[in-house]
Amino acid sequence: MNQYITLLEQKGIFNERLALVRLLLAISALLTIIFNDVKYITDFSLMVPDEATFATIVFFKKFSIFSLFSPILAKFFSILILVSVIIGYLPQLTCFFQAWIHLSICNSFLGVDGGDQIASNLSLLLIPICLFDNRLNQWKSQTKNETNIRKAINVFFSCYFFLIILQVAVIYLHSAVGKLNSTEWKDGTCAYYWFTNNVFGAPIYMQKFYNFITLSYFAPIITWSVIILELLLFACVLVTDKKIKKSFLIFGILFHFSIAITHGLITFFFSMAASLILYLDSENITYQYIKRKLKPLRYEKQ
Numbered sequence: 501m502n503q504y505i506t507l508l509e510q511k512g513i514f515n516e517r518l519a520l521v522r523l524l525l526a527i528s529a530l531l532t533i534i535f536n537d538v539k540y541i542t543d544f545s546l547m548v549p550d551e552a553t554f555a556t557i558v559f560f561k562k563f564s565i566f567s568l569f570s571p572i573l574a575k576f577f578s579i580l581i582l583v584s585v586i587i588g589y590l591p592q593l594t595c596f597f598q599a600w601i602h603l604s605i606c607n608s609f610l611g612v613d614g615g616d617q618i619a620s621n622l623s624l625l626l627i628p629i630c631l632f633d634n635r636l637n638q639w640k641s642q643t644k645n646e647t648n649i650r651k652a653i654n655v656f657f658s659c660y661f662f663l664i665i666l667q668v669a670v671i672y673l674h675s676a677v678g679k680l681n682s683t684e685w686k687d688g689t690c691a692y693y694w695f696t697n698n699v700f701g702a703p704i705y706m707q708k709f710y711n712f713i714t715l716s717y718f719a720p721i722i723t724w725s726v727i728i729l730e731l732l733l734f735a736c737v738l739v740t741d742k743k744i745k746k747s748f749l750i751f752g753i754l755f756h757f758s759i760a761i762t763h764g765l766i767t768f769f770f771s772m773a774a775s776l777i778l779y780l781d782s783e784n785i786t787y788q789y790i791k792r793k794l795k796p797l798r799y800e801k802q
Contacts, residue, residue: 511654513629513657514632514634517786518626518630519588519638520774521626522586526582528615529619532609532616532767533582538571538575563607564604564607566604567608587637588637590636591633591635592630594630595626595630595631599620599626602620605619614771615767618772619771622664628660634650665779669733669736672731679730680727687720688719688723689723691714695714695762696711701763736748736780749776752772753773756768756769756772
């Protein structure tokens, strides 16, 4: 037990991974706000019925940034807040505003998907961690001395961090188990129906390729591979091997990227990529990889 506590004392929670996760969540919200007319995607008369309770009215109408300000001002302030999150300064303050934006999207917009809900939940759960982050900018690395000084905080937030990770794992468990209640998922034909759906289906130029697979004997394999992958991603909550976690991090991101390309769920991809990095990237490898790729570009500009 003492060895485990000692390990937690030396574990650095406050690193660039937090900034990267918050950046991806902010990009998800930014894309939604920038490429939509706020005036037409917020209709509180449809969302809040006349017989709604006082608490419901306050939470949905009075709390939302899109009801407090005009559409133009709400859009401007939302973009300003999310850009400040991406820059990374003062996470102790911007964490509250970021959570406010994500919650406002969920409570105000007519078209909300699972990515918006995940972003609002994660942004709320990250507030305590951001409050105890003593860095002025989250893109700045924390030294080993700074990590060792804050032993009690490291232990507490390592345990708290696991609770967040557990919730991400349950998302994949819920998704996999929920599919088992559908006849189409169980008989292996669901992939065909999703690829040819007239709303969320693949573009016409991609459907010819997908039909070659989904109209063949491989259709059940493709369909069931999604369920198996989601179950394995859930099981990663018990994995301690770094190589296995890294492999499933890559598989998970590629899986959600393929969904974004096929079904057009771009903002959903950024929310799930943030979730996977938070869930599986304990070694901060994603940020280190991006940093290595961007380093030659900085030299070229100079």
